[in-house]
Amino acid sequence: MSIISVKELCLWYGDHQALRNVDIEIPEKSITAFIGPSGCGKSTFLKTLNRMNDLIPGVKITGDIRYEGTDIFSKEVDVNNLRKEIGMVFQKPNPFPMSIYDNVAYGPRTHGITNKVELDDIVERALRDAAIWDEAKDRLKKNALGMSGGQQQRLCIARALAVQPKVLLMDEPTSALDPISTSRIEELVMELKGKYTIVMVTHNMQQAVRVSDHTAFFLLGELVEFGKTDDIFSQPKDQRTEDYITGRFG
Amino acid sequence: MLNQALSKKRKGFEALVKALMLLSVGLTAALVLFLLIYVLGQGIPNITWELLSTKPSYLTERIGILPDILNTVYIVLATLLIVLPLGVGAAIYLTEYASNKKVVGIIEYAAETLSGIPSIIYGLVGMLLFSNSMGTCLMAGALTLVIMNLPTIMRTTQESLKTVPQSYREGAFGLGAGKWRVVRTVVLPGCVDGVITGGILSVGRILGESAALLFTAGFAHAVNGLIDGLAAPGATLTVALYVYAKEQGEFGVAFAIAAILMVLTVMINFAAALVQKHFAKRRSI
Ligand SMILES: Nc1ncnc2c1ncn2[C@@H]1O[C@H](COP(=O)(O)OP(=O)(O)OP(=O)(O)O)[C@@H](O)[C@H]1O
Numbered sequence: 001m002s003i004i005s006v007k008e009l010c011l012w013y014g015d016h017q018a019l020r021n022v023d024i025e026i027p028e029k030s031i032t033a034f035i036g037p038s039g040c041g042k043s044t045f046l047k048t049l050n051r052m053n054d055l056i057p058g059v060k061i062t063g064d065i066r067y068e069g070t071d072i073f074s075k076e077v078d079v080n081n082l083r084k085e086i087g088m089v090f091q092k093p094n095p096f097p098m099s100i101y102d103n104v105a106y107g108p109r110t111h112g113i114t115n116k117v118e119l120d121d122i123v124e125r126a127l128r129d130a131a132i133w134d135e136a137k138d139r140l141k142k143n144a145l146g147m148s149g150g151q152q153q154r155l156c157i158a159r160a161l162a163v164q165p166k167v168l169l170m171d172e173p174t175s176a177l178d179p180i181s182t183s184r185i186e187e188l189v190m191e192l193k194g195k196y197t198i199v200m201v202t203h204n205m206q207q208a209v210r211v212s213d214h215t216a217f218f219l220l221g222e223l224v225e226f227g228k229t230d231d232i233f234s235q236p237k238d239q240r241t242e243d244y245i246t247g248r249f250g
Numbered sequence: 251m252l253n254q255a256l257s258k259k260r261k262g263f264e265a266l267v268k269a270l271m272l273l274s275v276g277l278t279a280a281l282v283l284f285l286l287i288y289v290l291g292q293g294i295p296n297i298t299w300e301l302l303s304t305k306p307s308y309l310t311e312r313i314g315i316l317p318d319i320l321n322t323v324y325i326v327l328a329t330l331l332i333v334l335p336l337g338v339g340a341a342i343y344l345t346e347y348a349s350n351k352k353v354v355g356i357i358e359y360a361a362e363t364l365s366g367i368p369s370i371i372y373g374l375v376g377m378l379l380f381s382n383s384m385g386t387c388l389m390a391g392a393l394t395l396v397i398m399n400l401p402t403i404m405r406t407t408q409e410s411l412k413t414v415p416q417s418y419r420e421g422a423f424g425l426g427a428g429k430w431r432v433v434r435t436v437v438l439p440g441c442v443d444g445v446i447t448g449g450i451l452s453v454g455r456i457l458g459e460s461a462a463l464l465f466t467a468g469f470a471h472a473v474n475g476l477i478d479g480l481a482a483p484g485a486t487l488t489v490a491l492y493v494y495a496k497e498q499g500e501f502g503v504a505f506a507i508a509a510i511l512m513v514l515t516v517m518i519n520f521a522a523a524l525v526q527k528h529f530a531k532r533r534s535i
């Protein structure tokens with residue numbers, strides 16, 4: 001079952017075409033990894049899925065993206081609700097300069113939850129799900145910027161989980177972190193896949209192999225190959241994929 | 251040989267430059283000190299409780315500056331109350347909402363230029379725009395000062411809006427927050443320091459303004475409440491200083507006012523520095 005299906009997607013930044021005819025079906029409740037050399041359009045594609053590119057002036061998009069069957073670009077779609085369903089975690093941890101509690105409660109409050117008991121419950125659940133509850137529970141009122149980078153990233157994951165999204169987009173979530181924090185987040189991601197659909201950009205092939213079920217290889221704005229992670233890494237169909245995963249370029 | 255001679259010459263030159271720089275620093279410091287000591291020395295002995303707490307009376311021929319102090323407070327309040335929402339609103343619109351960056355650039359440039367225009371020109375315009383319709387009164391003066399300070403408030407707010415990291419906005423949008431919520435909860439708290447600093451600097455400018463107010467607010471010395479005061483003509487401290495010194499030859503009073511203004515100015519600069527330091531510290535955690 002696919003939760004997001006993309007057909008003939010093209011994207012331009014002004015005159016520069018960053019995505020060329022991308023077709024992909026993203027499977028539900030599993031982990032999909034995007035790999036490819038720098039500048040091939042992974043982040044661009046990821047951000048298109050919850051329309052974060054709307055924020056960038058001069059972006060032009062053609063093609064079709066359906067989330068649970070609905071065209072995400074149609075006029076009836078409220079982009080804020082779309083982003084509530086399809087959450088995002090960024091490359092650099094970006095907690096807001098407020099307390100840990102307020103960070104996690106930001107999303108629920110945005111979507112109208114004001115009841116204190118209910119909020120407390122959501123915050124605790126999100127922090128537990130993001131495996132940061134033990135470190136955060138005694139300092140919920142402290143500023144989030146006082147946490148370590150790895151903790152901040154898990155807090156950002158908790159913040160994203162607190163709005164109960166169905167899909168979580170992660171753009172190189174571990175590239176700014178140390179190895180220990182990285183493996184904690186990898187474990188976390190694998191635990192989350194029972195409940196969420198996760199799409200993750202990574203530069204790290206081992207990471208893709210370790211955590212993902214499916215892998216998509218991008219090159220120069222094209223989706224070259226998409227399939228089960230095991231297949232992609234053991235018997236790639238395309239020569240370019242093979243060259244890339246064997247380290248011949250990029 | 252040659253090298254040695256050259257390096258000697260160079261050393262001599264450097265010593266000379268250093269001496270010149272020291273001299274200019276010393277001169278500047280001496281000037282500031284002289285001004286401070288002179289004005290405070292002439293002014294403070296003339297500051298009495300009676301001067302501060304009464305209005306001028308023709309019967310007793312005593313001068314009191316209470317009305318001028320009140321007028322100053324009124325005009326500062328009225329100006330800030332109008333200029334802060336306008337300036338901050340304009341800044342938010344330009345930085346967060348406006349999509350035509352070229353127009354934004356032009357407006358920023360215009361604001362930059364506007365803040366360099368001599369204040370007497372604002373006075374002239376203010377007289378035509380406000381005093382001619384509402385009469386010479388503190389409110390006309392306040393509105394003139396609003397025009398004068400609007401560019402400053404707008405620019406300082408804009409600059410501090412630009413220091414709010416883009417990643418905060420992305421984070422909030424990514425959670426499904428709408429534009430206004432993002433601005434209100436994530437962007438605005440990050441620019442409070444800019445607004446406060448701009449406000450403090452404006453207070454300084456309002457305190458120091460005379461030309462624009464002579465045209466628009468007049469120079470009466472009646473004691474009024476806030477609302478009546480704004481509708482009536484009145485002199486602020488700076489205008490009163492001018493009037494007492496120039497028209498009435500009351501130099502004692504003029505220096506007393508000068509000393510008060512001087513102390514206020516120092517306090518304002520100090521406050522602005524304090525605010526900036528406070529927020530710089532908060533930002534670095
Ligand atoms: N805001 C933008 N404006 C203009 N061009 C952009 C913008 N963002 C990305 N691009 C261009 O689009 C192409 C794809 O960029 P993108 O960031 O999606 O690559 P990426 O695969 O995520 O690379 P990396 O691995 O380095 O993160 C690049 O050529 C980049 O220069």
Ligand SMILES: [Mg+2]
Nearest residue numbers: 042043044171
């Ligand atoms: Mg990227």
